[in-house]
Amino acid sequence: MNQIRHLVNSPNVNFETVGYIRKKNMSIVQTGVSKTNTRNGRKYINFPNHKKHIQWHTHPQTDGFWPSFEDLNKGYNDQGILHVLFTRFGTWLFRGFGKIPDTFHHDLLYHNWDWLNLVLTNRTSQTGWTDTEAMTYIHQFVSTANRIGFHIEFLHNFKSTDINKYTQLVKNRIAQLSPLQE
Numbered sequence: 153m154n155q156i157r158h159l160v161n162s163p164n165v166n167f168e169t170v171g172y173i174r175k176k177n178m179s180i181v182q183t184g185v186s187k188t189n190t191r192n193g194r195k196y197i198n199f200p201n202h203k204k205h206i207q208w209h210t211h212p213q214t215d216g217f218w219p220s221f222e223d224l225n226k227g228y229n230d231q232g233i234l235h236v237l238f239t240r241f242g243t244w245l246f247r248g249f250g251k252i253p254d255t256f257h258h259d260l261l262y263h264n265w266d267w268l269n270l271v272l273t274n275r276t277s278q279t280g281w282t283d284t285e286a287m288t289y290i291h292q293f294v295s296t297a298n299r300i301g302f303h304i305e306f307l308h309n310f311k312s313t314d315i316n317k318y319t320q321l322v323k324n325r326i327a328q329l330s331p332l333q334e
């Protein structure tokens with residue numbers, strides 16, 4: 153967890169990191185870092201091939217502290233697998249619809265995400281945005297996503313002065329949300 157904190161907070165880190173978490177002992181295993189697509193300059197990551205394990209990745213400080221739509225897509229294509237996204241602002245936990253969504257639900261989720269992405273991209277590129285304001289948008293996104301059947305939650309860390317307590321909170325939620333088989 154200490155290393156994860158460095159990966160999401162350091163101004164010198166501009167890449168994503170990816171891996172899996174063993175539920176048995178909550179050990180975090182790193183399997184790779186993001187590569188850059190030479191055609192469009194976008195970062196991408198290869199998720200590990202450990203279908204039984206919880207998948208995690210990071211967004212560095214230089215990137216948004218919210219999931220990309222590719223991340224959400226990955227979440228619902230990996231049925232039953234919990235995805236964890238670590239960012240400087242907090243931790244996202246998500247796990248698809250329970251089945252591949254129909255076009256209607258896929259579109260609803262996309263529009264909801266598109267709204268969050270636009271509003272947070274705009275606001276965080278200006279000065280004067282607050283944690284509370286960002287959380288208002290995040291809450292709206294999360295409740296809409298949950299209402300249409302996509303399980304996602306966000307554990308913000310901006311008030312956690314006690315890092316060990318925050319780490320324990322995240323671990324407990326991961327344990328509660330991930331499937332039992334290992």
Ligand SMILES: [Zn+2]
Pocket residue numbers: 209210211219220223237
């Ligand atoms: Zn991502």
